[in-house]
Amino acid sequence: MMKLSRELEKNVLMAVLAILIMLIIYRIVTTEKPKTAPLAFPRGYVAHSSVRQDRAKSSSDNDSLNILIAKRGGKFPGVLRDIFTLEILTPRPKPAPLVVAPPIPEAQRTPEEIAAEQSRAELLKFRFLGYLTDRDRTLFLSREGELFIVKSGDRLLKSYQVKEAGKDYVLLVDTMTNVEVRVELSGSDPQQSVQQHQ
Numbered sequence: 001m002m003k004l005s006r007e008l009e010k011n012v013l014m015a016v017l018a019i020l021i022m023l024i025i026y027r028i029v030t031t032e033k034p035k036t037a038p039l040a041f042p043r044g045y046v047a048h049s050s051v052r053q054d055r056a057k058s059s060s061d062n063d064s065l066n067i068l069i070a071k072r073g074g075k076f077p078g079v080l081r082d083i084f085t086l087e088i089l090t091p092r093p094k095p096a097p098l099v100v101a102p103p104i105p106e107a108q109r110t111p112e113e114i115a116a117e118q119s120r121a122e123l124l125k126f127r128f129l130g131y132l133t134d135r136d137r138t139l140f141l142s143r144e145g146e147l148f149i150v151k152s153g154d155r156l157l158k159s160y161q162v163k164e165a166g167k168d169y170v171l172l173v174d175t176m177t178n179v180e181v182r183v184e185l186s187g188s189d190p191q192q193s194v195q196q197h198q
């Protein structure tokens with residue numbers, strides 16, 4: 001490291017001290033005066049309240065205990081409850097135990113109804129993403145990450161078929177249970193209507 005000469009050290013020290021003094025003077029000059037606001041109540045103001053007025057009325061009886069006893073029955077402005085009164089708390093009654101009603105047995109469903117409900121749930125997993133051209137009617141469908149490129153009348157997976165296709169919907173059929181599902185064109189949240197084919 002290069003050593004500074006004595007003269008250069010003194011000059012640097014003087015410059016730093018001069019800057020420090022200028023900063024202190026600048027801070028003193030630019031400080032804001034404390035902000036003041038007018039008093040809410042002028043000097044010599046006497047507060048008036050109903051308690052003091054009642055006390056002035058009963059000045060003939062200077063006993064503080066008598067004043068306190070006389071005031072216990074009255075209402076004080078702005079006071080919701082008297083915290084000095086002794087209240088005897090009665091225990092709250094215990095709530096009755098909850099009785100759980102036995103579950104209502106569901107109506108017995110036929111195996112056909114169960115199969116139709118399951119196939120409807122599987123068909124509702126399909127999303128209609130769009131079509132290639134109006135003339136060709138090549139459709140793009142997706143289901144759980146898989147992409148299908150089909151046309152009207154084509155079969156999907158094992159037992160699903162594209163029955164009908166429009167510009168903004170596709171009608172899918174489960175060939176095993178004859179359940180039809182209308183799948184709307186996917187946007188932010190697809191709306192689907194379900195129909196049972198008889």
